[in-house]
Each structure stands twice: as structure tokens, then as C-alpha cells.
Amino acid sequence: MIAGLELGGTKCVAVLGSENGDIRARETTPTSDPVRTLAALEAVLDRWQFDALGVASFGPLELDPVSPEFGSISVTPKPGWSGTDLTRRFATRYGKPLAIQTDVIGAALAEERWGAAQGLASHCYITIGTGVGVGLISGGQPVQGAAHSEAGHMRVRRAPSDGFAGFCPFHGDCVEGLISGPAIAKRFGRPAQELSDDDPQWDTFVHDLTALLHNLVVTAAPERIAIGGGVMASREHLFRKLRVALAASIGGYGSLARYAEQLSHRLGPPGLGTSAGPMGAIAIGLQALDKAGR
Known part of the structure; x- marks a missing residue:
């Protein structure tokens, strides 16, 4: 049995499942300060019997294995969470094989094991919710250099006459600063769930997300791109607009x-629908178990 923790900007999900993706238990707790949030998650884990633990967390994370801060959240706009250690406290408490990854890489790994990316060597998972995250898999491995990818913070060409300054505290009008849930609420005067499907504001959203997709395609050409998260979960009609806009942006270029x-x-x-995130934590836990040779 594998225990998984998906740490998100709004809520955290603890799941208990098997290697075939069968979820046996699931509990959710709001994301508040790290002391209360992690204590609540530990209270859940303390009741479960499991063989490995996977942590799929919002970031940025320190994922350099030689860093003394490995397994910690680095500088984040989430109040109180910068510098929070995630791995050492769980490893000490439970003494089980443990692995950590970004929440979007976790979801991508889950899609590869049980979802729509099965059999694919290159694919991508994008989440649009409290933030915008991009988890890119290439050659069957997460793409990571000196740090993990932060493609959700890339800058894109703005739509004509769009003067919104952006919501990201670090970059202003990066993609996250333009189309994340909080950015939408600030930009359009009401949260995404209050916008009707035919609201013209979605055209601006599609323009900015298409620019992100264009850059991913010309850089890595993933075999499949999945887009999840709270903003897109109930807006599947937007995929038609995104496909049309992305095809136009590619412009018939060469091999693309x-x-x-x-x-x-x-x-x-x-x-996997909205289960991709929690299942991602299980996928990460399975990697920990495989590495431990058990």
C-alpha cells in the first residue's frame, strides 16, 4: 500500500492506494499555515498502514539531491511556507521509503501509469488553479536542470489593448500572473466559476494559454498535453477554442x-480527471518503493 500527499495552494489531499491505482481512502484538509496543515496530514497518515510515501507538492521545491535543503519548499508567495521542510519530518516520523516531486510532475506520472498518457515517452500536464504549473516528461523522465521547470512563469506576448498588470508577485504578467484563479478574479472582477461559458473574457484567457502551449510545442512537442486544475475542470468547451488557436499559432510550420x-x-x-493530482502522489510513492527495491 502506498500513501500519497498532494499539497496544493488551496487544499491538501491524503490518499491511500495500491500499485494498480485502486484508492482505498482519501481525506482532504484546507491549506493553512504549515504547522497546522502538516499536523492534520500526519494525523491522517498515523491511522494508515502503508509501505511507502509519495509527496506531490506545490512549489517551488528544492529537488537537488545534494542540497542540504532537499525536499523543502523554497521561496514561495504562499505565506509562511518558504523554507518548510517536507521530507525529513515525514521520513523520521514513518521510517518508510519516501519520494517528493512537484504536484504537476506527479500528475504527469499518474497520467503515464493509469491515464491518457499510457505508453507515451513524452507528455505534459498543466494545472491552472491557485497557480499555473507545467509538468513535462521527456524520454520517460521529468525534465529538470539545475532546478525544476517553472514554465507557468514564462512571459508571453500580450493580447492587443490588454493592459492588465498581472498578479504574480515576482513577475507581474507572466502566465501565472495572467490566468491563474486569483489572477482571473483580479483581472475580470469575479472568480472563474462565476464567468459564463460564453463570457468574452475567456477569449483573453485562451489567447494567453495558447501562447504558453505554443512555446511548449515548439520546444518539446509533447505527444500529449493534459490541462487540469480548478479553472479548467468544468470548462471542457475551452479545449475546442484552444485547439483552433494553437493550430493557427503553429501556422503550418514544418514538422509541426x-x-x-x-x-x-x-x-x-x-x-484521470480531477484524480490526476492525488494519484500523482501515489505514483511518486511507487517510485520510492521501486528505488528501495521492495
């Missing part, structure tokens, strides 16, 4: 012309 013709199956919601 055929890619643009295949967007109906290359770009869509996660196969």
Missing part, C-alpha cells in the same frame, strides 16, 4: 504542421 492536425487527441483534459 502534422502535429497541429492531431490536436483533437494531443490536447485535452487528463484521463
Whole structure:
């Protein structure tokens, strides 16, 4: 049995499951300060019997294994969470194989094991919620250099006459600062869930998200791109607009012309739906178990 923790900006989910993706238990707690939040999660884990633990967390995370801060949250706009250690306290408390990754890489790994990315060596999971995160898998491995990817903070060309300053405290009008849940509420005067499906504000959202997708495609050409998170969870009608806009942005260029013709199956919601995130923590825990040779 694998225990998984998905730490999000709004809520945290603890799950208990098996290697075939069968979830046996699931509990949710609000994300408040780290002391209360982690204590609540430990209270759940203390009741479960498990063989390994996977942590899929919002970031930024320190994932350099030689760093003394490995397994900690680094500088984040989430109040009180900067510098919070996640791995040492759980490893000490439970003495089980443990692995940590970003929440979006976790979701991508879950899609690869049980979802719509099965059999694919390159694919991508994007979450749009409290923040914007991009988890890119290439050659069957998470893409990571000196630090993990922060493609949700890339800057993109703005729509004509769009003067919104952006909501990101670090970059202003990066993608997260333009289309995350809090950015939408600030930009359009009401939260995403209050916008009707035919609200013209979604055209601005699609413009900015398409720019992110264009950059991912011309950089890595993932075999599939899944977009999840709270903003997109109930807005599947936007995928049609995104496919049309992305194909137009690719513009029939070279080897990507055929890619643009295949967007109906290359770009869509996660196969696991809203379970991709929690299942990602299970996928990470399975990696810890495999590494331990058990």
C-alpha cells in the first residue's frame, strides 16, 4: 500500500492506494499555515498502514539531491511556507521509503501509469488553479536542470489593448500572473466559476494559454498535453477554442504542421480527471518503493 500527499495552494489531499491505482481512502484538509496543515496530514497518515510515501507538492521545491535543503519548499508567495521542510519530518516520523516531486510532475506520472498518457515517452500536464504549473516528461523522465521547470512563469506576448498588470508577485504578467484563479478574479472582477461559458473574457484567457502551449510545442512537442486544475475542470468547451488557436499559432510550420492536425487527441483534459493530482502522489510513492527495491 502506498500513501500519497498532494499539497496544493488551496487544499491538501491524503490518499491511500495500491500499485494498480485502486484508492482505498482519501481525506482532504484546507491549506493553512504549515504547522497546522502538516499536523492534520500526519494525523491522517498515523491511522494508515502503508509501505511507502509519495509527496506531490506545490512549489517551488528544492529537488537537488545534494542540497542540504532537499525536499523543502523554497521561496514561495504562499505565506509562511518558504523554507518548510517536507521530507525529513515525514521520513523520521514513518521510517518508510519516501519520494517528493512537484504536484504537476506527479500528475504527469499518474497520467503515464493509469491515464491518457499510457505508453507515451513524452507528455505534459498543466494545472491552472491557485497557480499555473507545467509538468513535462521527456524520454520517460521529468525534465529538470539545475532546478525544476517553472514554465507557468514564462512571459508571453500580450493580447492587443490588454493592459492588465498581472498578479504574480515576482513577475507581474507572466502566465501565472495572467490566468491563474486569483489572477482571473483580479483581472475580470469575479472568480472563474462565476464567468459564463460564453463570457468574452475567456477569449483573453485562451489567447494567453495558447501562447504558453505554443512555446511548449515548439520546444518539446509533447505527444500529449493534459490541462487540469480548478479553472479548467468544468470548462471542457475551452479545449475546442484552444485547439483552433494553437493550430493557427503553429501556422503550418514544418514538422509541426502534422502535429497541429492531431490536436483533437494531443490536447485535452487528463484521463484521470480531477484524480490526476492525488494519484500523482501515489505514483511518486511507487517510485520510492521501486528505488528501495521492495
